[in-house]
Amino acid sequence: MLPELSIRDDLLNNLRAAYARMWVRLRGANRDPTALVAEIGLPILTIGAYVILYRAIGFPATAGAAVIIGGAMIAFWTNVLWNMSSQWFWEREQGNLEMYLVAPVSRMSILLGMAMGGGLNTALRALGIVLLGIFIFQVPFQLKEPLLVGVVFVLTLVALYALGMLFASLFMLYGREAWNTANLLQEPVYFLSGAYFPGFYGPIVPLAIQAAGSLIPMTIGLDAIRRLAIGGGDISSVWLHIIALVACTLILFPIARRTLNYMESLGKKEGRLTLRWQ
Amino acid sequence: MAIADFVKSARESFWVGWKIESNWTDPVLFATYQIIRPLASLMIVGFIVILGAATSQYLAWVIVGSAFYAYVLQVMLGMAILVFVDRNRYEVLKNIYISPGTLHPYVIGRGLVSVLNGTISVVLTLLFSVAIFNGLLHMNIPLDLLGVNLLMLLPAVVLGIISLLAIGYMLCAVNIVSNRMEFILGDSVSGVFFLLGGVIFPISFLPEQIQRISNALPVTYFLNTVRESFGLLPPGNLPPGNYMSDLGILGLTTLAALILGVSVFRLAERRAKRLGLFDRKSEY
Numbered sequence: 001m002l003p004e005l006s007i008r009d010d011l012l013n014n015l016r017a018a019y020a021r022m023w024v025r026l027r028g029a030n031r032d033p034t035a036l037v038a039e040i041g042l043p044i045l046t047i048g049a050y051v052i053l054y055r056a057i058g059f060p061a062t063a064g065a066a067v068i069i070g071g072a073m074i075a076f077w078t079n080v081l082w083n084m085s086s087q088w089f090w091e092r093e094q095g096n097l098e099m100y101l102v103a104p105v106s107r108m109s110i111l112l113g114m115a116m117g118g119g120l121n122t123a124l125r126a127l128g129i130v131l132l133g134i135f136i137f138q139v140p141f142q143l144k145e146p147l148l149v150g151v152v153f154v155l156t157l158v159a160l161y162a163l164g165m166l167f168a169s170l171f172m173l174y175g176r177e178a179w180n181t182a183n184l185l186q187e188p189v190y191f192l193s194g195a196y197f198p199g200f201y202g203p204i205v206p207l208a209i210q211a212a213g214s215l216i217p218m219t220i221g222l223d224a225i226r227r228l229a230i231g232g233g234d235i236s237s238v239w240l241h242i243i244a245l246v247a248c249t250l251i252l253f254p255i256a257r258r259t260l261n262y263m264e265s266l267g268k269k270e271g272r273l274t275l276r277w278q
Numbered sequence: 279m280a281i282a283d284f285v286k287s288a289r290e291s292f293w294v295g296w297k298i299e300s301n302w303t304d305p306v307l308f309a310t311y312q313i314i315r316p317l318a319s320l321m322i323v324g325f326i327v328i329l330g331a332a333t334s335q336y337l338a339w340v341i342v343g344s345a346f347y348a349y350v351l352q353v354m355l356g357m358a359i360l361v362f363v364d365r366n367r368y369e370v371l372k373n374i375y376i377s378p379g380t381l382h383p384y385v386i387g388r389g390l391v392s393v394l395n396g397t398i399s400v401v402l403t404l405l406f407s408v409a410i411f412n413g414l415l416h417m418n419i420p421l422d423l424l425g426v427n428l429l430m431l432l433p434a435v436v437l438g439i440i441s442l443l444a445i446g447y448m449l450c451a452v453n454i455v456s457n458r459m460e461f462i463l464g465d466s467v468s469g470v471f472f473l474l475g476g477v478i479f480p481i482s483f484l485p486e487q488i489q490r491i492s493n494a495l496p497v498t499y500f501l502n503t504v505r506e507s508f509g510l511l512p513p514g515n516l517p518p519g520n521y522m523s524d525l526g527i528l529g530l531t532t533l534a535a536l537i538l539g540v541s542v543f544r545l546a547e548r549r550a551k552r553l554g555l556f557d558r559k560s561e562y
Contacts, residue, residue, distance in 0.1 A: 038462040045469035049478055053323070056479045057330030093367060176302040184311055187318035196322050197329070204329055 014109035021113025022120075025083070029121045039075070040128035044136065047071035047129070050196045051137045061139050063198035065230045068133035070195030072126040073222045076160055077189055079122040081182040084164030085171050087114055089178035098274055107260055111168055115161035123157075142232035149228045152238060155245040156221025162252035163217060169260035173272050193219040199226065217248045284383045291380075291387025299356075299391055312395060313402040316348045320403055323478050324411065336513035338421040339505060341407045343477045346435075346504050348399035349442055350471050350497055356392030357446030358464030360385065361453035365559065372557040381547065385450050389443045421508065430507035430521055434528065438500030441532035444539035445496075451539075451546035455553075457560040471497045480512050496535055499528035 005013065030036060050071075051064040091097040100110050133139070143149065171178045192213040194200030200223050201210055213219040224241035227233040267273040300308050323344055327337045365371040374384050404423055411417045449467065453460050474481065474488065475497035481489050492498050505512075506521040550556050 032458055035458065035462060038466060042462065042465055042469055045466075045473045049473045050326070052473075052483050053326060053479050054330075056483045057327065057336075059330060176298070180302060180311060184314060187315045187322075191318040191322050191325075197325065205325070 014105050017103065017105040018109040018113035018116065021110050022117035023113075025114060025117025026121060029117070030124075036125070039125045040132060043071045043075060043129050044132055047133055048136070051133075051139070054198070059198060062230050064137050065139040065141055066198045066226050067196055068130055068137065068139060069226055069229060070193075070197070070222060071133065072129040073156075073193075073218055073225075074190060074195050075126045075129060076119070076122050076157065077193070077195075077218055078186070079118045080160055080164035080167070081185055083118045084111070084114055084161065085167035085185075086174075086178045086182045088168055088172045089174055092274065093276055095276075101264070101273065107264065108165070108257055111165045111256070111260070114168075115164060118164075119157050119161055141229055143229050144232050145228055145234055148235060148238070149225060152221060152224045152228065152242065152245070155242060155249070156217060156225070159217035159221070159245045159248040159252065162249050162256060165256035166252055166259055169256055169263050172260070172263040173267050173270075175275070189216060189218070192216060193222060195222065199223070214244070217245060217252075220244045220248070283379070287380050287383035288387040288390070291384040292390050293387075295388040295391035296394070299395065309398070309402070312398045313406060316345065316351070316399045316403045317406055319347075320344045320407060321410075324407075328417075333513065334417055334419040335511065337411065337417065338419045338508075339510050339513055340478055341404070341411070341419070341421060342505050342508050342510060343501050345400050345403040345407065346438075346501060347472065347475075347477045348403060349393065349396035349435075349439060349500075350475070351468050352392040352396035352399065353389060353439075353442040353446045354449065354468040354471075355464040356395070357385070357389050357443075358449040358453065358467070359460055360388050361450050362457075362460035365557070369557075369559070375556050382543075385447060385543075386443065389446050392446070393439050393443070420510070425509065427507045427509070431504065433525060434500060434503035434507055437525070437528045437532045438496065438504070441496035441500065441528070441535045444532065444535035447539035448542045451543040454546045454550045455555060457558060471495065474498070476501055480514075480516055482516060494531065496528055496531035499524045499531060503528055 047067055047070075050067045054063040054067065088097060091100065100107060103110075134141070171181065174181065190196060192209065193216050194205065194213060195218075197205065199205075200213060200219060220241050224238040224245075227237045227241075231237070264273070303311070320341060323340050324337060327340055361371065364374065375381050404421075408419075408421060408423060411419050412421070445467065449463050452463060471477070474484065474492040475495055476492065481492040481498060484492060502519050502524040503521060506519055506524065511518050
């Protein structure tokens with residue numbers, strides 16, 4: 001029988017696993033410059049269409065700035081959907097899932113590694129989208145508290161990727177449903193998060209849509225970042241957002257852990273953990 | 279290959295494609311899936327137009343453009359991923375290729391599944407748009423679904439679909455000879471069409487040099503002719519389009535896309551055979 005690991009060694013093992021998963025993700029996503037260029041350039045096409053639409057119907061230039069930030073945040077949502085939520089599906093298709101399951105580490109550390117790698121990769125791309133958007137569309141920003149923007153941004157990512165971990169657990173046994181569900185969660189979330197609107201929490205967006213959108217951490221974070229970066233706001237304008245983002249993380253993370261354990265156990269019972277081509 | 283054989287192969291391919299795309303869930307959920315994406319996109323634009331206090335005429339113009347853009351999305355995304363899925367995931371591309379003369383009808387059949395999905399999206403989006411904007415929000419948008427001129431709509435849709443399938447053919451060709459483009463190609467091409475095809479704003483709002491590219495795209499004329507068949511005028515003080523002239527240019531650009539699509543596909547097919555790419559797998 002193998003000796004039992006101390007808590008410290010166990011923690012180190014899990015952190016190593018998370019780092020290893022992050023490293024694979026970073027290497028995998030950045031080895032192809034074409035993909036990097038496309039991932040920065042592609043969102044600009046859609047962003048451009050909305051910026052032109054805003055200009056066409058006489059909105060101020062700040063609406064364009066809001067769309068650029070929204071477009072950059074959408075990159076994170078796309079990453080959460082395709083590289084977190086659907087990831088166990090891809091891994092199963094490629095035969096890696098069973099290796100994760102027999103490894104002597106928590107599955108959460110694998111998800112954490114995916115989240116860190118995905119978050120860093122997407123942050124690079126989001127920065128590119130914002131800079132390219134500003135360069136092409138010449139929209140104004142009014143940034144007074146860059147540090148606070150950074151804090152809100154990191155809190156948003158943590159909450160968003162906690163949601164990604166939950167989805168990854170829920171999608172664990174999916175076959176083609178994983179693909180289709182990820183597809184399904186794209187445009188509706190663009191709408192509900194107000195990513196392409198000049199503002200979300202205000203009299204112009206119906207209350208029911210605001211309420212539904214607030215269930216997505218990106219909506220809250222996006223609104224806070226816009227208030228700080230475009231409206232020139234300070235902590236007094238975003239403290240509620242910060243509390244909400246922390247609450248989202250504290251709620252979503254344990255739920256993700258429990259769901260992952262449940263789905264893994266269900267998969268074992270039903271023999272679906274290694275099932276391919278569903 | 280006899281036409282009857284081609285049609286038979288395309289029909290079988292269509293049936294396989296339809297099963298793959300639809301039988302992962304029950305029909306109600308599948309229909310919901312088909313409607314939610316385009317409707318959400320439409321709601322984004324609809325809200326922006328409402329926020330901007332633009333005219334209901336502009337909203338009708340946007341609704342029809344966005345609804346029929348579903349064809350572009352479905353065909354581009356469906357055909358861009360087809361080779362990857364069949365080569366990497368199901369590992370059947372080589373089997374299809376070695377069966378006598380089945381690759382071309384296979385691609386066409388699978389493309390037609392995207393067309394069917396697009397048709398479902400278009401019809402449901404139009405119905406829901408009228409229900410939401412006229413029924414729920416009482417906006418009185420000038421969109422009469424029963425008043426559409428079918429004699430004008432049908433040729434426009436048929437030519438538009440042929441042009442999209444021809445472009446989809448090119449995407450398949452690119453994917454046969456590459457193994458890194460499948461996830462970005464469909465989005466890239468549909469993104470270009472969204473920006474340049476006059477989906478949510480008239481192309482005259484684009485910079486003049488870029489308008490020249492828009493003027494060479496079949497999607498631009500597809501959406502123009504579709505809107506004209508609904509009797510919709512361009513927003514603002516822009517002059518109304520001429521249906522026959524738009525249809526003529528749509529026919530010409532479709533023909534050009536068709537020739538280009540088939541030529542590119544044949545080139546890719548030859549190159550793939552020479553380099554042994556039909557069974558090349560890549561993992562991430």
